[in-house]
Every structure is written in structure tokens, then in C-alpha cells.
Amino acid sequence: MRCNLAILIGMALHIAVVGGGWYGCHIAAELLARGHDVRLFEQHGRLFHEASGNNQFRLHLGFHYPRHAPTRLQSRDGFSRFLAAYPTLSQEVAENFYAVATGDSRLDSASYHLVMQGSGLDLAEACPEASGLRGVDAVWRTDERVLLLDRARAHFSAGLAEYVQFGARVDARQAGNHVLVGGRRFDLLVDASWGHLTRPPISCIFEPTLLLYYAGPVGHPAITLVDGPLCSIYPTDQPGLFTLSSVAHTPLGCCDTAAAARAIRDGTDAATIGRHRVLMEAQISRYLPDFSERFRYLGPQLAIKTKPVGPDDDRAARVFRMGRVIAVMSGKVDTVFHAADRVLDEVAALTGVPQRAHV
Ligand SMILES: Cc1cc2nc3c(=O)[nH]c(=O)nc-3n(C[C@H](O)[C@H](O)[C@H](O)COP(=O)(O)OP(=O)(O)OC[C@H]3O[C@@H](n4cnc5c(N)ncnc54)[C@H](O)[C@@H]3O)c2cc1C
Structure with missing residues (x-):
């Protein structure tokens, strides 16, 4: 009312x-x-x-x-x-896994778990085999939604x-x-x-971004590798449609103005998308070795993110x-x-x- x-x-x-x-x-x-x-x-x-x-x-x-x-x-x-x-x-999301990547993560799995517990965030431990992941120290189920x-x-x-x-x-x-x-x-x-x-009165940048859309098995688990320049594959509201994101390879630039970020986003060509795609698929395949057999590339998603500057994400x-x-x-x-x-x-x-x- x-x-x-x-x-x-x-x-x-x-x-x-x-x-x-x-x-x-x-x-x-x-x-x-x-x-x-x-x-x-x-x-x-x-x-x-x-x-x-x-x-x-x-x-x-x-x-x-x-x-x-x-x-x-x-x-x-x-x-x-x-x-x-x-x-x-x-x-x-029926199966939604977070995993700490062995050697590639900024935090070890015990520290990550402690930080989450300290914030009242419950993580249910899962066995890595259930998630299909390789190269990870620990895997948890979460209740994040789409x-x-x-x-x-x-x-x-x-x-x-x-x-x-x-x-x-x-x-x-x-x-x-x-x-x-x-x-x-x-x-x-x-x-x-x-x-x-x-412009907000804080130190911030405008980041043109690239995510990639894939067709994949309906009900495939959402996978998120933490913490650092890692990657994730996440379902959308369409059954069998996923986005692939990579902290390392999603950014297409780092701009001081929104106009500069729009120019990069709007000028992104197929060759640039192709280069980022190779890097993003190679990265996720380290943890999900059968990624290319299970997922078929559909196309790019371009956007702009406004981010505070700093090391803490x-x-x-x-x-x-x-x-x-x-x-x-x-x-x-x-x-x-x-x-x-x-x-x-x-x-x-x-x-x-x-x-x-x-x-
Ligand atoms: C690649 C990427 C992945 C992300 N993933 C997630 C995620 O999984 N989960 C999550 O919670 N968040 C995610 N985010 C962040 C999320 O997208 C933002 O928090 C959210 O969309 C911000 O909403 P907004 O309304 O502030 O901005 P926007 O959705 O960008 O809306 C701003 C609006 O302002 C309009 N506008 C701008 N200038 C003018 C003007 N001068 N006159 C009139 N209209 C104007 C624009 O057209 C636009 O529609 C992600 C962002 C990116 C880029």
C-alpha cells in the first residue's frame, strides 16, 4: 500500500x-x-x-x-x-558451487571460510567430484540465486x-x-x-566489459572460482543459457571517463572478442576440463562497469x-x-x- x-x-x-x-x-x-x-x-x-x-x-x-x-x-x-x-x-540455482583455486587464489580455503563465517555466511562443504572441478582446494554449495x-x-x-x-x-x-x-x-x-x-566524488574508473554467452546443459552447476583474477560460469533466466565471466579477461579497458569507456565498448570488434574468448575459455578449462565439450559459444555481452579504485574489490x-x-x-x-x-x-x-x- x-x-x-x-x-x-x-x-x-x-x-x-x-x-x-x-x-x-x-x-x-x-x-x-x-x-x-x-x-x-x-x-x-x-x-x-x-x-x-x-x-x-x-x-x-x-x-x-x-x-x-x-x-x-x-x-x-x-x-x-x-x-x-x-x-x-x-x-x-539448483547446484551453485564456490571453489578456492589451488595456487591461483589470493586466500587459502581456511581463511576464505573463516571470513565468510565471521560475516554470518554459511557455506556447506561439497566434494570436488560433485562439482566436476579440478585444481581446487575446497568446494562449497551456496544459496545465491539468479x-x-x-x-x-x-x-x-x-x-x-x-x-x-x-x-x-x-x-x-x-x-x-x-x-x-x-x-x-x-x-x-x-x-x-x-x-x-x-561523477561520484570518489576515485573511480569506467570499465568496458565483455562477458560471453554459452549454450550448455540445462541444470549444469554454477561455478565460481575465488578469490582473485579468476572466472565463473553462471546460469541466466533462460534454461541452458549461461554467461562466462573472468576477472582477468572481462575488462576491455580502464577509462577515466564514461565517454572513453563507451567509445571502447562501441568499437569492440570481432578480433578483440575472439582474443578474449580464447583466454577466457582456456582459463575456465583449467578448472572444468570438459568445458569446451559441454558449452557452445553463442555471442558476446558488452557493458560498462563503474568501479572504485583500490585493491579490495x-x-x-x-x-x-x-x-x-x-x-x-x-x-x-x-x-x-x-x-x-x-x-x-x-x-x-x-x-x-x-x-x-x-x-
Ligand atoms: C560485466 C558485469 C557483470 C556484473 N555482474 C553482476 C552480477 O552478477 N550481479 C550483480 O548484482 N551485479 C552485477 N553487476 C553490477 C550490476 O550490473 C550493477 O550493480 C547494476 O546494473 C547497476 O545498476 P544502475 O541502475 O546503477 O546502472 P545501469 O543499469 O547502467 O543504469 C543506468 C542508466 O542510466 C541511463 N543514463 C545514463 N546517463 C543518462 C543521461 N544523461 N540521461 C538519461 N539516462 C542516462 C543509462 O541509459 C542506464 O539505463 C555486473 C556489472 C557488469 C558490467
């Missing part, structure tokens, strides 16, 4: 949200639910056209981030909030239909106690463009308010709840009206 608290006490803000990905859609829905007057601007003709529609579709639980506690904890808590808020937008892309896009397309303006690549300029977005006046801008409109979501602009630095999909909480806190600070129940 919508809670129009802000309207009831006359503190509804006129808010522009830029970006029709997971972050912009979820945050716009949260602001609408509190009675604000929201307009969502998306430059493309549909939602989830950029990173939210082009990624590995893993609903994280924290297991990917042994070197960064805030990411791990945001993800662990975001996972259960995601299931409660969006019960139909993810599904189980995001259902088509359903998520349909969910927000229906729910936000009357609030979205498509084909609107907007700029933004602050002026006194308001902000001009695409030339229109708003009380507040929530920039959920993943750094493409307003930091993917925590962050929110910064600069006057009438709230810039959202996305992390993973389920860390969106942490970001939305911070946005609501900033709106509360601006209006003097609590926006969420504190626990």
Missing part, C-alpha cells in the same frame, strides 16, 4: 531520477511510495538497457567479496531484502509507466534551491546513471549529496537497498520528514 506521508504533511518534493536501471527504478518506486512527485529519465527506449540488462545476473549473498566487508554485508542483507521486496524476480531479467524489466515497465520519459538523455545544472534537469526545474535530482551524468553502494543533487554510486544489484536507504535519509534531512522506519 502506498504511504503518502509526504503529501499528507505538504512535504512532497518534485524529484528527477536519471537512469532506468535497477538503481533508478527501485529508488524511483521508493520515492513514489512516499508520495513524492517523481519523473524518471532514461536515454534509451526501454528500461534495463545498460548494465542492469547486461551482467552476470547473480543475486549475490556476499561470497564474492572476501576482501571487502562492507560489500559483503550490504549484499548479505540486500539478498534477504530482495527476496522480500521482489519475490518473483529471482530464482534458485536474477530474472525479463521479469524485472516487465515489473518496472508496468509499475513506472506513467512516470518514465524514454529517449531523454538529460543534462543537469544546479541553480539555487533547485536543479534543472533537461531544462526542467526540480527540487532534487537523484542521479542513478552509474556515474555517467555526475570494493563494490559497496554509496550515496553522496551535493546541494540538490544526490549521486548514487551503484554496487551490485542487491546493494540497491542500502543506496535507497541513504537516498531516503537525504530526503528526510532536506524535508525534515522521516522517510523510513529505522531499525
